[in-house]
Amino acid sequence: MTDNKVYYTVETGDNLICQKCGIPLVKTEAVFEYLNNSFPVELPACPKCGFVYVPEDLALGKVLSVEKVLEDK
Amino acid sequence: MDHFKERSTRDYFQKKLYTMEELFKRENRCIYEEPAFCHAACPLGLDAKKLAFFIEKGAFSDARAMLEHITPFPMILAYGCDAPCEKACRMNEVGEGINIRGLERAAMYHGSPKGGKGLFKFKKKQKAAVFGSDLFSLFLAGELARKSYPTSFYVNQKDAISLLKDCAPFLLKDDLVNEAKRLENMDIKILYSSNLTKEFFESEKDNFDIIATSRSFLDMCFPNDIPNKETLLAPISNILSSQDSNPSVLQSIFDARRAGVSVDRISQGLDPASSRGEEGSRESRLYTNMNEAIPSNQIYEPENGYITKEAIEEASRCIQCKCEECIKHCVFLQDTGKYPKKLTREIFNNVDIIMGDHMMNKTINSCSLCGQCTVTCPNGYDMAEICLDARENMVSTTKMALAYHEFALLDMLFSNNEAFLSKPQVGYEKCKYVFFPGCQAGAIAPDAVFKAYVDLSKRLDGGVGLINGCCGAIAKWAGRTAIYEECEEQLKNEINKLGNPLIIAACPTCKKTLEEMLKIEVKGIWDVLNEIGLPKGALEYDRPLIMHDSCSARGDSDMQASIRKLTNSLGCTLKDVPYNGDMSECCGYGGLVSYVNKELASKMAQSCTKDEDVPFISYCMACRDRFAREKRESMHVLELVYAAPAGNPPDISKKRKNRLSLKRKLLEEIWKEEVIVINPEYKIVISEDVAKILDERMILEEDVYSVIEAYHEDGSAVYDEIDGTLTSSLRKGNVTFWLKFKKDEPDVYIILGAYSHRMKVRVRYE
Ligand code: SF4
Ligand code: SF4
Ligand code: SF4
Ligand SMILES: [Zn+2]
Numbered sequence: 001m002t003d004n005k006v007y008y009t010v011e012t013g014d015n016l017i018c019q020k021c022g023i024p025l026v027k028t029e030a031v032f033e034y035l036n037n038s039f040p041v042e043l044p045a046c047p048k049c050g051f052v053y054v055p056e057d058l059a060l061g062k063v064l065s066v067e068k069v070l071e072d073k
Numbered sequence: 074m075d076h077f078k079e080r081s082t083r084d085y086f087q088k089k090l091y092t093m094e095e096l097f098k099r100e101n102r103c104i105y106e107e108p109a110f111c112h113a114a115c116p117l118g119l120d121a122k123k124l125a126f127f128i129e130k131g132a133f134s135d136a137r138a139m140l141e142h143i144t145p146f147p148m149i150l151a152y153g154c155d156a157p158c159e160k161a162c163r164m165n166e167v168g169e170g171i172n173i174r175g176l177e178r179a180a181m182y183h184g185s186p187k188g189g190k191g192l193f194k195f196k197k198k199q200k201a202a203v204f205g206s207d208l209f210s211l212f213l214a215g216e217l218a219r220k221s222y223p224t225s226f227y228v229n230q231k232d233a234i235s236l237l238k239d240c241a242p243f244l245l246k247d248d249l250v251n252e253a254k255r256l257e258n259m260d261i262k263i264l265y266s267s268n269l270t271k272e273f274f275e276s277e278k279d280n281f282d283i284i285a286t287s288r289s290f291l292d293m294c295f296p297n298d299i300p301n302k303e304t305l306l307a308p309i310s311n312i313l314s315s316q317d318s319n320p321s322v323l324q325s326i327f328d329a330r331r332a333g334v335s336v337d338r339i340s341q342g343l344d345p346a347s348s349r350g351e352e353g354s355r356e357s358r359l360y361t362n363m364n365e366a367i368p369s370n371q372i373y374e375p376e377n378g379y380i381t382k383e384a385i386e387e388a389s390r391c392i393q394c395k396c397e398e399c400i401k402h403c404v405f406l407q408d409t410g411k412y413p414k415k416l417t418r419e420i421f422n423n424v425d426i427i428m429g430d431h432m433m434n435k436t437i438n439s440c441s442l443c444g445q446c447t448v449t450c451p452n453g454y455d456m457a458e459i460c461l462d463a464r465e466n467m468v469s470t471t472k473m474a475l476a477y478h479e480f481a482l483l484d485m486l487f488s489n490n491e492a493f494l495s496k497p498q499v500g501y502e503k504c505k506y507v508f509f510p511g512c513q514a515g516a517i518a519p520d521a522v523f524k525a526y527v528d529l530s531k532r533l534d535g536g537v538g539l540i541n542g543c544c545g546a547i548a549k550w551a552g553r554t555a556i557y558e559e560c561e562e563q564l565k566n567e568i569n570k571l572g573n574p575l576i577i578a579a580c581p582t583c584k585k586t587l588e589e590m591l592k593i594e595v596k597g598i599w600d601v602l603n604e605i606g607l608p609k610g611a612l613e614y615d616r617p618l619i620m621h622d623s624c625s626a627r628g629d630s631d632m633q634a635s636i637r638k639l640t641n642s643l644g645c646t647l648k649d650v651p652y653n654g655d656m657s658e659c660c661g662y663g664g665l666v667s668y669v670n671k672e673l674a675s676k677m678a679q680s681c682t683k684d685e686d687v688p689f690i691s692y693c694m695a696c697r698d699r700f701a702r703e704k705r706e707s708m709h710v711l712e713l714v715y716a717a718p719a720g721n722p723p724d725i726s727k728k729r730k731n732r733l734s735l736k737r738k739l740l741e742e743i744w745k746e747e748v749i750v751i752n753p754e755y756k757i758v759i760s761e762d763v764a765k766i767l768d769e770r771m772i773l774e775e776d777v778y779s780v781i782e783a784y785h786e787d788g789s790a791v792y793d794e795i796d797g798t799l800t801s802s803l804r805k806g807n808v809t810f811w812l813k814f815k816k817d818e819p820d821v822y823i824i825l826g827a828y829s830h831r832m833k834v835r836v837r838y839e
Binding site: 015016017018019020025028029030031032033034035036037040043044045049050051052053054056059060063064066067068069070071072073 | 079080081083429430431432434435449474476477695787788789790791792793795799801802809811828829830831832833834835
């Protein structure tokens with residue numbers, strides 16, 4: 001998928017700090033990829049080292065359901 | 074590894090599951106869609122089962138609509154029919170058959186006619202005439218009117234009442250009046266008091282395209298012109314009339330129906346004798362098990378018919394004949410809500426889909442491949458074969474996602490790599506025997522396996538080797554042929570190294586799988602123990618037990634008998650239950666259901682152990698484990714034989730640890746090999762609650778260690794200032810694992826939670 005639609009956005013509070021770089025995570029353009037499909041999203045990530053954070057409710061909610069749909073495509 | 078390369082939704086490979094012929098051959102075994110016996114016996118095709126169904130629900134008008142649909146004069150049918158349906162009714166075998174005509178009458182009395190005339194129909198061009206009155210001509214006139222032929226009906230009676238009285242003298246007075254009204258409301262031009270002579274006929278006949286007569290009128294005009302049995306056309310005069318000169322009521326009605334078909338074909342310029350479709354009564358291939366039918370007699374029908382309550386009661390005696398033999402005992406089929414024929418077609422179509430949603434994938438992977446349906450079905454339907462063929466097909470065309478079975482497959486590889494052990498007995502290079510306990514035995518009851526090996530190697534002569542690993546069943550069930558073949562090569566190699574010894578299996582599935590794989594006979598440890606006797610210290614068990622036969626022992630009466638001989642020598646009393654032996658249900662491990670559909674696997678285990686407070690004994694470690702997980706007391710026979718109770722069921726991580734420690738113990742204590750264990754320089758604390766979450770989410774302790782190890786090295790994590798927790802992640806194979814933890818003292822990690830996903834995530838660079 002090449003369009004610029006963002007499928008999901010996670011708001012970043014200022015409580016999340018990159019442990020390695022010691023700076024706060026910021027809302028960043030990221031992408032989920034699975035079985036040759038990709039989905040642009042916005043997730044908290046470290047602006048320095050690029051560590052992307054996937055919160056638990058996102059992983060077990062939206063991500064899981066999209067996985068299941070793609071698996072049976 | 075190539076086997077664990079994810080599929081792409083953009084690759085298209087296509088392979089038919091079966092040819093149409095192969096598909097029909099399978100589907101035709103399932104007679105679920107066959108008509109009930111009563112229905113098949115009716116030449117008019119009245120579905121008496123459905124009629125009884127409506128009446129039982131009190132839907133008299135629906136029942137009445139069925140009758141009015143099937144014949145122009147339902148009351149004449151309800152009173153005059155000789156009712157082959159009633160003779161065919163299966164309730165005759167356990168009491169009295171259903172009073173179907175009584176129900177028909179009740180439908181007519183208590184149901185209201187369906188409102189509205191329906192769609193406006195154009196009149197047909199061909200004009201029809203019916204001369205003379207008998208049941209045949211009366212019903213044919215009705216049929217022709219319904220088919221929208223402009224119909225003239227010449228009768229010598231003076232009115233409708235006398236006409237009906239002559240044709241159906243058996244009708245009660247009120248019914249007579251009603252059917253007469255019905256006739257008068259039909260779109261028929263009735264010419265009462267006609268002078269029905271041959272001359273009159275000759276003078277009128279040229280005005281019509283289609284001519285039918287009563288049989289006596291035909292005999293009068295054309296004495297030797299006998300109508301054809303199928304088309305009801307008299308060959309000389311081309312007149313439609315009844316074939317029999319004195320037909321029964323049903324025969325007249327059926328002939329009128331078929332004459333109507335002839336009229337349609339003639340008016341379309343077609344041969345009336347061909348392509349007439351299915352007509353008349355037939356034998357049903359349906360199977361209905363009468364064992365559960367409660368014997369009962371007919372509800373007495375008063376002369377003026379049942380009141381509604383009585384009709385409902387009579388209808389409720391109908392057992393709604395159907396075949397659900399397989400469904401009754403299979404939780405999987407119940408869960409799909411489908412019968413095998415339908416399910417097979419949907420699976421076939423699912424396999425065929427190139428682009429689009431494969432809605433049946435989970436279903437295909439939820440059959441336990443247990444083979445019970447093949448035993449319960451009167452025609453031996455084999456759903457397991459179809460589901461396994463579908464899995465193999467879809468794996469080979471890369472249509473089946475790895476996610477369904479990856480955990481189980483990795484677990485199998487673990488059994489055959491890290492936890493694998495293959496050794497000759499100390500002091501031997503080649504062995505006469507090799508003990509093959511199976512992957513689940515080591516995972517669930519490692520002590521019993523250890524003791525069994527020690528015992529066998531002491532008491533059997535000629536050397537007893539050990540192969541501790543997986544037989545390949547997991548890859549087979551997953552439809553992953555390539556992994557299965559690798560396993561085959563590995564095992565063949567090891568067995569060969571041991572001098573091709575006789576395999577002693579401790580699991581019915583291993584025995585079956587290895588026999589198929591190696592084309593040799595494999596012995597069960599139960600056979601060996603029956604031969605050499607119990608070891609010292611075997612536990613006696615004096616409470617009654619229920620034997621749960623493994624699905625892999627289905628059809629193997631020797632194995633079933635041998636295991637009972639063994640439990641007998643242990644002093645066990647077995648309680649008889651209807652569902653064991655060949656009829657045994659699956660515990661939910663078979664076919665990898667417990668990995669794909671946990672809820673269903675639970676239901677399967679519960680169904681195996683329903684209503685019983687008695688502990689279960691089995692000879693398959695997976696059954697033992699599945700029941701214990703459902704909080705049922707269960708044991709494997711080897712736990713008794715070797716006085717090695719395995720206790721509470723282990724979680725997924727413990728199952729791995731058990732296999733590793735068994736290997737270590739065997740190596741150290743039997744083969745005197747030193748095993749070096751590297752302990753990490755940090756400590757991980759997992760509470761019971763967290764362990765439960767890990768088990769549920771299929772996250773291994775090993776995965777937890779991997780994430781911490783990675784964090785330990787590189788320090789990537791998110792720190793949450795609010796609660797002071799750290800969250801770190803690691804991509805392992807096709808899964809990203811996330812771990813939430815706190816660091817208490819230096820190098821002590823307290824795990825607070827874990828989750829995973831299969832999608833890959835990264836920052837977008839544009
Ligand atoms: S037992 Fe099941 S598969 Fe066999 S005929 Fe009946 S419904 Fe069909
Ligand atoms: S029991 Fe009911 S369904 Fe079965 S044959 Fe009799 S009337 Fe028909
Ligand atoms: S193989 Fe077993 S689980 Fe599958 S349909 Fe038949 S009885 Fe049910
Ligand atoms: Zn950083």
